[in-house]
Amino acid sequence: MREVMVIGAGITPFGELWESSLRDLGIQAGLEAIRDAGITSCDIDALFVGNMAAGRLIEQTHIGALIADYAGLAGRNVPTVTIEGADASGAAAFHHAYLSVASGLHECVVVGGAEKMTDLPDADVAEIMSTALDQQWESFFGATLFSMYAMIARRHMHDFGTTKEQLAQVAVKNHAHGALNPQAQFRRPIKLESVLGAAEVADPLGMLDCAPISDGAAAVVLCSADRARKLPGQHVRIAASAQAGDTLSMSSRRSLTAFDASRVAMEKALKLAGRSRTEIHLAEVHDVTTIGEILAIEDLGFVKKGEGGRAAESGMTALSGELPVNTSGGLKARGHPLGATGIAQIIELSAQLTGKAGKRQVKDARVGLAHNVGGCGATAFVHILEAV
Amino acid sequence: MPGLAGVRFWRETQSRYNLTGNRCGKCGTVYFPPRPLCVTCHRESIGQMQAVNLKGRGEVQTFTLVHEPRRGFELQVPYILAIVRLDEGPSLLGQIVDCAPEQVKIGTRVHSVFRKIGEEGKSGVIHYGYKFVPD
Numbered sequence: 001m002r003e004v005m006v007i008g009a010g011i012t013p014f015g016e017l018w019e020s021s022l023r024d025l026g027i028q029a030g031l032e033a034i035r036d037a038g039i040t041s042c043d044i045d046a047l048f049v050g051n052m053a054a055g056r057l058i059e060q061t062h063i064g065a066l067i068a069d070y071a072g073l074a075g076r077n078v079p080t081v082t083i084e085g086a087d088a089s090g091a092a093a094f095h096h097a098y099l100s101v102a103s104g105l106h107e108c109v110v111v112g113g114a115e116k117m118t119d120l121p122d123a124d125v126a127e128i129m130s131t132a133l134d135q136q137w138e139s140f141f142g143a144t145l146f147s148m149y150a151m152i153a154r155r156h157m158h159d160f161g162t163t164k165e166q167l168a169q170v171a172v173k174n175h176a177h178g179a180l181n182p183q184a185q186f187r188r189p190i191k192l193e194s195v196l197g198a199a200e201v202a203d204p205l206g207m208l209d210c211a212p213i214s215d216g217a218a219a220v221v222l223c224s225a226d227r228a229r230k231l232p233g234q235h236v237r238i239a240a241s242a243q244a245g246d247t248l249s250m251s252s253r254r255s256l257t258a259f260d261a262s263r264v265a266m267e268k269a270l271k272l273a274g275r276s277r278t279e280i281h282l283a284e285v286h287d288v289t290t291i292g293e294i295l296a297i298e299d300l301g302f303v304k305k306g307e308g309g310r311a312a313e314s315g316m317t318a319l320s321g322e323l324p325v326n327t328s329g330g331l332k333a334r335g336h337p338l339g340a341t342g343i344a345q346i347i348e349l350s351a352q353l354t355g356k357a358g359k360r361q362v363k364d365a366r367v368g369l370a371h372n373v374g375g376c377g378a379t380a381f382v383h384i385l386e387a388v
Numbered sequence: 389m390p391g392l393a394g395v396r397f398w399r400e401t402q403s404r405y406n407l408t409g410n411r412c413g414k415c416g417t418v419y420f421p422p423r424p425l426c427v428t429c430h431r432e433s434i435g436q437m438q439a440v441n442l443k444g445r446g447e448v449q450t451f452t453l454v455h456e457p458r459r460g461f462e463l464q465v466p467y468i469l470a471i472v473r474l475d476e477g478p479s480l481l482g483q484i485v486d487c488a489p490e491q492v493k494i495g496t497r498v499h500s501v502f503r504k505i506g507e508e509g510k511s512g513v514i515h516y517g518y519k520f521v522p523d
Contacts, residue, residue: 127459136400137421138481141505141517142454142461147469150452158450158494202469203453203489251471251479256450
């Protein structure tokens with residue numbers, strides 16, 4: 001397979017964007033990405049869109065065709081497809097877009113992720129997010145996505161002595177990072193006491209342990225390295241694109257305190273990139289809940305299993321720490337428009353690796369990792385990007 | 389459970405009402421819910437999966453007290469959800485009822501009871517199934 005580069009990026013603000021529809025957001029991100037890449041829409045061979053739930057959130061399927069049409073690509077009959085992998089849909093779309101260029105089928109493609117979540121009441125949205133679980137054997141009995149993560153947190157606390165304060169520290173850190181990101185949904189720091197005192201969602205997780213409901217879209221342009229060399233601008237190399245899976249239902253898993261899909265995807269990604277963990281300078285991980293980030297840094301092997309809580313507390317994962325995690329603010333503070341998240345992670349890495357991350361710039365960042373999980377761990381993607 | 393057609397749930401009533409799982413005739417692994425093939429023996433287990441009624445006795449692996457419920461569970465808030473490992477091997481998710489939340493710990497022994505799980509609106513189908521009670 002040939003080398004593939006990220007040559008342009010576009011992202012909308014994330015948040016409650018009442019004035020914008022899904023198509024508005026998708027177009028905004030896509031056009032910005034194309035402009036940033038310094039190409040025209042005539043250069044685009046295909047469009048990939050990551051979307052989890054527009055069929056239920058706005059009663060619109062066929063999102064790829066919708067965005068392609070309104071982006072003016074339909075006139076050239078550009079092929080497009082929507083890719084779904086729960087809230088890892090963005091990374092899933094990126095993976096397949098990457099494969100299409102790496103294989104030589106396409107020269108230059110746009111891959112976006114978008115979700116419009118605020119057109120429905122919160123309770124409906126929570127219900128729709130829970131469709132990523134096993135409907136017949138989990139949701140049926142009253143399970144929600146956050147209640148599943150709460151059960152992971154409880155077991156993690158039991159087995160490893162992780163505390164609620166350590167969980168809360170993840171939210172405090174990610175809000176502090178979000179405060180430095182102009183695109184983030186939440187751009188103000190929060191205190192540890194606020195997280196601990198927030199309304200309960202599913203014990204031991206409170207409202208500030210959980211990612212918000214968000215609207216937003218993000219898009220990047222990928223192209224072959226050969227072609228990229230002829231284009232101006234700073235590019236980022238895709239060193240690895242890997243995926244792994246696990247049982248849909250959490251009850252069937254080997255462990256209740258680990259996502260094996262994350263672990264295996266990481267092993268594959270490191271092998272593809274020819275890198276070791278110590279060579280990674282920063283990571284965007286799937287903190288859909290605070291325990292999600294703790295699990296991620298363990299499963300990705302940055303700390304030993306059980307040490308994630310203490311690592312969060314020690315400041316290791318803060319912007320100034322040994323391994324900055326979620327410099328964008330993560331799902332927690334940047335926002336989590338399901339299908340857009342995986343692409344937003346890539347955009348944060350691209351900004352960091354090209355020295356354009358402003359106040360949250362990680363010094364000398366050369367290698368970055370993105371980790372996007374679908375539902376409660378049945379799907380995980382790991383991408384490794386490198387500065388060129 | 390708005391929007392979900394009742395028939396989808398009828399198909400599962402045998403397992404939901406009677407805790408019917410299945411056992412691989414090749415390696416003996418017990419599954420709940422029942423699976424069409426054994427995840428270890430794959431093709432060799434086809435035609436060898438035998439239905440088995442589970443006793444419903446087991447141990448809490450983890451649990452949570454849900455304050456932000458799923459649609460249709462608003463009147464039960466807060467409710468306890470747990471993953472229970474049955475004595476026969478498989479783990480499953482269910483509510484724990486008839487007790488105070490403080491009575492539930494990781495390791496608590498529970499047994500299954502037959503209860504109403506939910507309904508499809510005021511005049512719709514009522515869904516029944518298992519919940520758990522501490523021993």
